[in-house]
Amino acid sequence: MRDTELYRHLLGLESPWTVAKVDLSISTQRVDVFVEHPQGQKWACPVCGDLLPVYDHSEERVWRHLDSCQFQTFLRARPPRVQCPKDGVHQVRLPWAEPKARFTLMFERLAIDVMQVTNIQAARQILRISWDEAWHILSRAVQRGLLRKEPRPIEHLGVDEKSIARGQRYFTLVCDLNRGTVEHIADGRDKRSFESYLESLSEEQVEAITAIAMDMHEAYFQAALAKIPDAQRKIVFDLYHIMQHMTGAVDEVRRAEHKALSEEGDNRLARTKYMWLYGQERVPRKYWGQFLYAAQKRPQNSQSLGAKGEPAPHVALQTPLSGHFLLEELVFLGHSLSARSRHQGSEDAEVT
Known part of the structure; x- marks a missing residue:
């Protein structure tokens, strides 16, 4: 079997496409496969599907393909263009790659499989691609998934902010907590970042939401109140x-009490920051003696450090947080929510 015939089978090419020649470079460990079509071939308009003769050809393009015997393999061709009376001039669809892609479909499929089991850094090393190329493939995969995605009701919604570029830039992430899927990503962390997603939902989808998990970021809170x-x-x-x-x-x-005790020459609370932050059932044995010594002289605010001198227990939430009840009872009363925007109390809200 000739090399051109071999690569036609490896690439999965069908008529009218054929392999014209194969260039192998041992020094660069690279294979270039040149693909062409016969003259007089008619092509379907990518918009309406009408068969049309070739108008002209684009400049030669190069696509990365699956490696051949550890040699990087590239497919090269000049894509034909057609001039449709209804839709204008367009490049025809190519069987081995999507429009504007730099990789063949086979390579992108392998790349996505690799990225699903490892991170971007490891994937790019395995595939021998750059960061930009890896993100290009990933972005295209996400876009394909979004196009196939059908609207569906989401019962439990989660919204949070994520920082990138060392905290210099933020984006908003909205998730379906039941399915564990990302539903929306938006630049910024303002009210509009979350509102834009809520406005895209149908009336049925909005009514299907029974719970919205979030941190105490004011912008997300106000967006939910405005749209849900x-x-x-x-x-x-x-x-x-x-x-x-x-x-x-x-x-x-602790810091306030330590300062007050230090003025009396008592340093029993020095270097005890992390000791007080454990739940009482999780205090490491190494802290037991130090804790008992520190507890001999009770700090003034025993409610904050534990009613019996032990670390304050964790809060177990049995129902969704609601109302000013929790905001008034918990220790973070300085939160910026205005009195007007706080939750209205719920009869079934409990904290244990």
Whole structure:
């Protein structure tokens, strides 16, 4: 079998496409496969499907294909263009790659399989591609998935902010918590970032939402109130951020008490920051003696450091957070939510 015939089979090419020649470079470990079509061939308009003669050809393009015996393989061709009376001049569809792609469909399929089991850095090393090329493939895969995605009701919604570029830039992430899928990504972390997603939902999708998990970011809170009916009963502040605020408040109390005790020459609270942040059932044995010594002289704010001198227990939330009840009871009363925008109390809200 000739090399041209071999690569026609490897590429999966069918008429009218054929392999004209194959260039092999041992020094660069590269294979270039040149593809062409016969003269007089008619092509379908990519818009309406009408068969039309060749108008002209684009400049030669190069697509990365699957490696051949560890040699990087590239497909080269000049895509034909047609002039449709109805739709104008367009490049015809190519069987081995999507429009504007730099890789063949076979290579992109392999790349996505690799990226699903590893990170971008490892994937680009395995595939021998650049960061830009890896993200190009990933972005195209996401776009294909979004085009195939059908609207569906989401019962439990999650919204959060993520930082990139060392915290210099933020984006908003909206997820379906039941399915574990990303539903929306938007630049920024303002009210509009979340509102734009909520406005894209149908009336049925909005009514299907029964809970919205978020941190205490004011912009997301206000967006939910503006776009979700009865949002004050559906918003759930996630436990991670609640505990983050609570442990922060505990540490503020520790520092204040340590300062007061230090002025009396008592340093028993020195270097005990992390000791007080453990749940009482998780205090490491190495802290037991130090904790008992520190507890002999109770800090003034015993409610913050534990009613019996032990670290404050974790909060177990049995129902969605609602109302000013929790905002008034928990230690992070300095949160920026205005009195007008706080939740209205719920009879079934409990904290244990």
